[in-house]
Amino acid sequence: MDLVPWLIFLLLALFSNPFFVYSSSSSSASRYIIQVEEPIEPQLTEASLKSWHESFLPSTVEESGADQRLLHSYSDVLNGFAAMLTEDELHEVGKKRGFVLPLVTTHTPDFLGLKVEKKGLWNDSKLGSGVIIGVLDTGVTPGHPSYDDEGVPPPPSKWKGRCDLETGCNNKLIGARSMFKGMGGRPPIDEYGHGTCTSSTVAGNFVRNASYFGLANGTAAGMAPRAHLAIYQVCHSYGCNVSDILAGLEAGIKDGVDIFSISIGGGSALDQDLIAIGSFAAARKGIFVSCGAGNDGPDNFTLCNEAPWVLTVAASSIDRSFRASVKLPNGKVILGVSLDQPRNFTKNSLPLYYSTESRACDMDPPDDSHRGSVWVCEADGRFPKDVAAFVKSHGARALIYISPKVEATTILMTELNFPGIWLTSQDGSDLISYLISASNHSASIIFNGTTDLGISPSPVVAFFSSRGPSKTTPGILKPDISGPGLDILTAWIPSGDAPEYAIKSGTSISTPHLSGVAALLKATHPTWSPAAIKSAILTTADANMLDELLEPALYFTKGAGHVNPNKAVDPGLIYDITDDDYISYICGKFGKKRARIIARGVVDCSKRMREEELNYPSILLAPKAKATAKTFVSATVTPKTLAFTKLNEQKSFTVRVKWGSGGPPTSDIKFVEGKLTWISDDGKHVVTSPLIIYAPK
Ligand SMILES: *[C@@H]1O[C@H](CO)[C@@H](O)[C@H](O)[C@H]1NC(C)=O
Ligand SMILES: *[C@@H]1O[C@H](CO)[C@@H](O)[C@H](O)[C@H]1NC(C)=O
Ligand SMILES: *[C@@H]1O[C@H](CO)[C@@H](O)[C@H](O)[C@H]1NC(C)=O
Numbered sequence: 001m002d003l004v005p006w007l008i009f010l011l012l013a014l015f016s017n018p019f020f021v022y023s024s025s026s027s028s029a030s031r032y033i034i035q036v037e038e039p040i041e042p043q044l045t046e047a048s049l050k051s052w053h054e055s056f057l058p059s060t061v062e063e064s065g066a067d068q069r070l071l072h073s074y075s076d077v078l079n080g081f082a083a084m085l086t087e088d089e090l091h092e093v094g095k096k097r098g099f100v101l102p103l104v105t106t107h108t109p110d111f112l113g114l115k116v117e118k119k120g121l122w123n124d125s126k127l128g129s130g131v132i133i134g135v136l137d138t139g140v141t142p143g144h145p146s147y148d149d150e151g152v153p154p155p156p157s158k159w160k161g162r163c164d165l166e167t168g169c170n171n172k173l174i175g176a177r178s179m180f181k182g183m184g185g186r187p188p189i190d191e192y193g194h195g196t197c198t199s200s201t202v203a204g205n206f207v208r209n210a211s212y213f214g215l216a217n218g219t220a221a222g223m224a225p226r227a228h229l230a231i232y233q234v235c236h237s238y239g240c241n242v243s244d245i246l247a248g249l250e251a252g253i254k255d256g257v258d259i260f261s262i263s264i265g266g267g268s269a270l271d272q273d274l275i276a277i278g279s280f281a282a283a284r285k286g287i288f289v290s291c292g293a294g295n296d297g298p299d300n301f302t303l304c305n306e307a308p309w310v311l312t313v314a315a316s317s318i319d320r321s322f323r324a325s326v327k328l329p330n331g332k333v334i335l336g337v338s339l340d341q342p343r344n345f346t347k348n349s350l351p352l353y354y355s356t357e358s359r360a361c362d363m364d365p366p367d368d369s370h371r372g373s374v375w376v377c378e379a380d381g382r383f384p385k386d387v388a389a390f391v392k393s394h395g396a397r398a399l400i401y402i403s404p405k406v407e408a409t410t411i412l413m414t415e416l417n418f419p420g421i422w423l424t425s426q427d428g429s430d431l432i433s434y435l436i437s438a439s440n441h442s443a444s445i446i447f448n449g450t451t452d453l454g455i456s457p458s459p460v461v462a463f464f465s466s467r468g469p470s471k472t473t474p475g476i477l478k479p480d481i482s483g484p485g486l487d488i489l490t491a492w493i494p495s496g497d498a499p500e501y502a503i504k505s506g507t508s509i510s511t512p513h514l515s516g517v518a519a520l521l522k523a524t525h526p527t528w529s530p531a532a533i534k535s536a537i538l539t540t541a542d543a544n545m546l547d548e549l550l551e552p553a554l555y556f557t558k559g560a561g562h563v564n565p566n567k568a569v570d571p572g573l574i575y576d577i578t579d580d581d582y583i584s585y586i587c588g589k590f591g592k593k594r595a596r597i598i599a600r601g602v603v604d605c606s607k608r609m610r611e612e613e614l615n616y617p618s619i620l621l622a623p624k625a626k627a628t629a630k631t632f633v634s635a636t637v638t639p640k641t642l643a644f645t646k647l648n649e650q651k652s653f654t655v656r657v658k659w660g661s662g663g664p665p666t667s668d669i670k671f672v673e674g675k676l677t678w679i680s681d682d683g684k685h686v687v688t689s690p691l692i693i694y695a696p697k
């Protein structure tokens with residue numbers, strides 16, 4: 001077999017979790033991913049690919065067991081391999097074949113939630129029948145009712161995946177395997193809950209009478225209840241090695257998945273982020289990839305997973321609230337929320353305890369006189385559960401927990417295992433003002449155990465949802481879209497008293513909602529490209545959304561807006577992007593050498609595109625210079641009308657923008673927002689693109 005003469009390398013500065021940065025000292029081995037120069041022989045079997053990759057390892061490694069050191073062999077996501085190497089060994093690989101650089105290999109799974117509704121598209125798509133969704137996560141809980149296959153047809157004949165569950169798979173759960181080295185064939189059992197949550201959110205079957213201790217009771221279902229699930233275990237509860245994520249992408253591509261759902265926080269730099277590189281290989285094969293925007297909001301520039309070929313998903317609230325309230329002696333009722341609502345809690349008035357010396361309830365009280373009181377505590381960075389345990393240890397009857405200011409109206413609730421009510425920072429201040437001024441320090445706590453629907457305003461973007469602009473792709477609007485991700489009822493691992501469902505929040509939960517919507521669109525329109533599906537989702541979104549401060553949300557916060565699945569099924573027009581367009585974009589952005597890494601091997605860089613030239617469904621423009629226009633910004637579109645006579649016809653148009661001298665903006669990131677809308681003659685189709693115009697530098 002011909003060995004290629006040299007290696008090219010990936011420089012990787014991925015998202016690094018300080019707990020998982022591997023030592024690169026010469027005595028201990030670290031994980032590296034090494035990309036091998038093309039060509040790869042097309043007909044290599046799995047075994048010969050592996051031994052070919054082993055031949056790249058230094059001879060010392062081969063003697064000590066290359067099999068132990070080679071972690072994964074890749075051929076679809078990239079041409080290369082992952083291996084455990086010491087620094088000395090790495091040097092040897094480098095000396096023999098070229099450069100190799102270290103890789104920081106950890107990503108973290110982050111949380112998100114689920115919604116039970118939507119007609120119309122459910123009917124058109126037959127609930128997602130026939131679509132295979134690959135979920136890269138912490139594994140699966142076999143036997144959970146969400147994976148029941150009642151009403152789910154057998155998988156399509158293209159499915160080639162494996163099932164390593166002892167209990168076997170069914171028509172819902174068609175594949176399940178672990179990508180951890182040395183775990184081949186071992187069942188990918190979820191020990192965390194995250195993977196159970198995300199997979200049930202995307203495609204869980206209908207489960208009647210699901211609830212979390214009676215809260216959010218009703219019929220639970222994923223977004224595409226008749227779609228198939230293929231589970232790839234790539235993360236532990238404490239993190240994920242990027243080489244395993246790549247192995248999951250590789251396996252899913254080979255197995256025949258249609259959609260990848262990846263609720264894993266990743267890197268940002270496109271050419272250095274292996275999720276971006278692996279998902280590009282998937283997108284070129286027609287696979288739709290949906291990823292979380294990250295939970296690092298509300299600061300700007302906090303996104304991850306921003307490649308133009310993936311859907312980057314923000315998280316928002318839904319119109320449901322787990323109400324609990326505090327009734328003051330003056331009759332005033334302060335509305336809060338709670339996941340811990342004991343049915344038998346007293347309706348009587350109880351004394352309140354709040355100490356200005358210990359506002360966060362972090363100091364022992366001077367005496368025992370506050371046993372039996374309801375303690376009022378302000379957030380201070382400790383886990384709320386720990387605060388609850390502390391007040392419980394001092395004999396408190398209940399906890400009123402005042403959320404951090406940053407959360408604003410989108411309180412991030414977690415289980416307290418103690419009667420508790422969460423108030424917004426604003427409502428908390430009102431309560432404290434009352435306590436400081438009033439003489440009667442008492443209140444009744446109302447736990448109705450009810451779930452209020454129709455909460456307004458909703459949806460509202462959650463404070464934690466990461467914000468743009470993208471540092472990596474400033475010419476492309478990211479995040480792309482918002483979906484439900486706050487206080488969502490989702491399947492969970494049952495244990496002891498804990499039920500099979502939990503209430504969770506995060507972009508990890510909005511992501512599978514969008515993966516599920518993509519599956520429904522794919523089932524309805526099997527020939528649509530991933531870019532076409534994205535275009536349909538973005539151009540039909542509901543742009544009218546608020547942020548956590550209840551101010552109109554910026555595009556850099558909400559993306560195009562909140563997903564509207566029933567409109568997305570019939571968008572009217574599509575902004576499509578071909579493989580060649582992406583290559584031209586990559587060439588234009590990174591140059592030929594790095595384009596070869598991202599696009600695997602031989603690429604034609606004769607055409608180079610600027611970021612804004614990509615046919616993306618949202619439009620970001622940066623005028624080169626100020627014009628002397630009367631208004632401070634103006635935009636024109638030519639032609640004003642596009643006449644289509646047949647299906648799949650293409651038309652082009654030009655958007656020109658001018659930035660004048662007058663007017664704002666005064667904000668940190670200087671831009672103005674607008675939108676570009678095409679309306680069909682009959683008014684039935686409204687195709688809207690967000691339009692952002694940056695101020696000239
Ligand atoms: C449901 O879908 C079928 C095709 O699968 C269609 O014939 C029918 O009209 C749809 N019903 C509604 C209410 O949209
Ligand atoms: C619903 O579930 C609750 C407990 O989870 C149970 O007590 C009740 O009997 C169930 N109702 C039905 C109709 O199955
Ligand atoms: C939830 O439970 C309440 C009380 O048990 C009941 O009245 C209500 O109908 C249930 N809701 C659903 C959607 O099942």
Ligand SMILES: *[C@@H]1O[C@H](CO)[C@@H](O)[C@H](O)[C@H]1NC(C)=O
Nearest residue numbers: 031181235236238239240241
């Ligand atoms: C990453 O891989 C190393 C080496 O195989 C392993 O020890 C570690 O547990 C893995 N970390 C995660 C988060 O999977």
Ligand SMILES: *[C@@H]1O[C@H](CO)[C@@H](O)[C@H](O)[C@H]1NC(C)=O
Nearest residue numbers: 328329330349440441442443
């Ligand atoms: C304080 O208010 C509660 C509830 O209205 C009432 O029951 C209680 O008697 C009041 N205590 C005093 C000292 O006024």
Ligand SMILES: *[C@@H]1O[C@H](CO)[C@@H](O)[C@H](O)[C@H]1NC(C)=O
Nearest residue numbers: 341342343344345346347397
């Ligand atoms: C309320 O019920 C729980 C268990 O259902 C029990 O442990 C607790 O003691 C009860 N509390 C009161 C005040 O009755």
Ligand SMILES: *[C@@H]1O[C@H](CO)[C@@H](O)[C@H](O)[C@H]1NC(C)=O
Nearest residue numbers: 323324325335446447448450
């Ligand atoms: C609790 O229930 C009572 C009576 O059903 C109702 O008047 C009140 O508005 C409810 N409070 C909350 C906070 O849901």
Ligand SMILES: *[C@@H]1O[C@H](CO)[C@@H](O)[C@H](O)[C@H]1NC(C)=O
Nearest residue numbers: 298299300554667668669670
């Ligand atoms: C993010 O940028 C926007 C627009 O410039 C600005 O209004 C906002 O204050 C920024 N947010 C933060 C948290 O700095």
